[in-house]
Amino acid sequence: MNRLPELRGDHLRLRELHADDHEAFARILTHRVLTRYLGIDRMDAHQAHDTFAQSLAQRHAHPRRKYTLAVCSLDDDTLIGTMGLLVEDYGSNAMLTSLVLLPGAPVRGHGHEAGRLLMAYGFGHLGLHRIWAGHRSDHHHMPKVMHAAGLRPEATLRQLFRTQGCWHDVTTYATVAPEWKLQATGNELAILDGAGMQAVCRPG
Secondary structure, three states: OOOOOEEEOOOEEEEEOOHHHHHHHHHHHOOOOOOOOOOOOOOOHHHHHHHHHHHHHHHHOOOOOEEEEEEEEOOOOOOOEEEEEEEOOOOOEEEEEEEEEOOOOOOOOOHHHHHHHHHHHHHHOOOOOEEEEEEEOOOOOHHHHHHHOOOEEEEEEEEEEEEOOEEEEEEEEEEEHHHHHOOOOHHHHHHHOOOOEEOOOOOO
């Protein structure tokens, strides 16, 4: 399996999904508010179940292109959000996806750290050169999250996806490995070098 090791930051950690994450994962995808700014419409329970099963199976793919991960606090294994990475089929590029935190999550205000942990893993273990991300142009909270993650504005993609019956523009951001490594923290540099990753074996 292409299992991603646990990635620990200063305020949160990322891990692979477990079978018992189903309820919290489905809560995100079926929530009217939490899905408002995602590139997908709110799902029903059956669709959320299928998506969860597909996400669990990602680590069995060869080569692995998708990483849908659980966001957890440092001292609790409960899923309180999700974060993803989609490795593109050409070049050495990937896109950060699906940063969502549940209401009341104790790591609120530190969501950018999830992106930084994944970028450290991508630029290190995966050997990526460029990582980018985007948000709906009317999601006014996201620019500061992108900047805190070390990403810089690039472009506006007009009417990129359609949800809630409307087409939406997307503002994109990106960074490249040599540039991002210059502002990486000590913990992130350890992940880049492979020393800051904790292997965790758990069924499911």
